[in-house]
Amino acid sequence: MKKIIYTLMILLLGVIACNDNSVNPIIEESIVTSFQGKFVNWTKGSNHRMLFLGANDVWNSDKIYSSSQIDSNGFFMMDNFAPPSSSFLRNKVYPVYIDGVTFQENTLICSDSTASVVHGVLIIVKDTSNSRVAEVYRQNFSYNFYIQKEHLKTGDFMTEYIYVDKNVTLNGRVEYVYYNPNFKIESKMTLNYDLIYKKGWNKRITYIASHNVANDGDKTTITAEYNYVNTEPTTANWHYLYY
Secondary structure (H helix, E strand, O other): HHHHHHHHHHHOOOOOOOOOOOOOOOOOOOOOOOEEEEEOOOOOOOOOOEEEEEEOOOOOOOOOOOEEEEOOOOEEEEEOOOOOHHHHEEEEOOOOOOOOOOEEEEEEEOOOOOOEEEEEEEEEOOOOOOEEEOOOOOEOOOOOOOOOOOHOOOOEEEEEEEEOOEEEEEEEEEEEEEEEEEOOEEEEEEEEEEEEOOOEEEEEEEEEEEEEEEEEEEEEEEEEEEEEEEOOOOOOEEEEEEE
C-alpha cells in the first residue's frame, strides 16, 4: 500500500500545462554529482549499503545508478551517478493529475514539453542482498512525507532527486481541489513552481509554506501551499525509515 500511495502522490504533484519551445534555456544551476553525509540516529552497524535507483510508473529500477557502503557511524559517500536507460525515460517533466482534480488557477509554464524525467529513489540494503530494508529521505523531519501528511507543518521541506534529459524550466502557480472518496480526504492545494532543471540529476525541494488539517465528522480537509524550488535549506538531514 505504501508503494502505491507513494507512486500516486508523485503523479499528483504537478499539472498538465507546458508550452513547446525548441530552444533549451541557458541554465546556471549545477547538476547533482554526489551524495555524502551521516544518517540521523544510525544504529544498524556497518553491514549495510545505500543504493541509488529510479522509480517511474513502477517500483522496479532499470539499474543501480550508484551505491555506497554505510559505516558503523552512519557515514556514506556516493558518486559517479549513471544516467537512466533511455527506455526508462517514460514520464514528461510536467506531472499528470489523476481524474477528479478541479483547477481554480493554472499558470504553470514549462519551457520544453518534450523533456522527460526519472525520479530517483535511495534505499538501504544489507551487504548480503539487494533486497530493500529501508528507504532514505533528505528532509528536516523524520517521517514519510507522502504517507503521513497529517504531521506536516509550516517550514518543513523534502529534497528529491530527478533526472532530466534536457534543460528545462517550470514556473507558475497552480490551485486545485481534489476529493479522495476512498479515504474521505479533500485536498485544497496551492503549488508555486520556480524550478530550473539542467540535463542530468537535479534537486527538487518541496517547501511547506502552509499546511492545515481540519476534521469534520469522517471527512478530513487539508488546505496547504507548497513551493517547488532547487535551493535546499541548510537544515536538511539524512533519515532512514525501516519497513
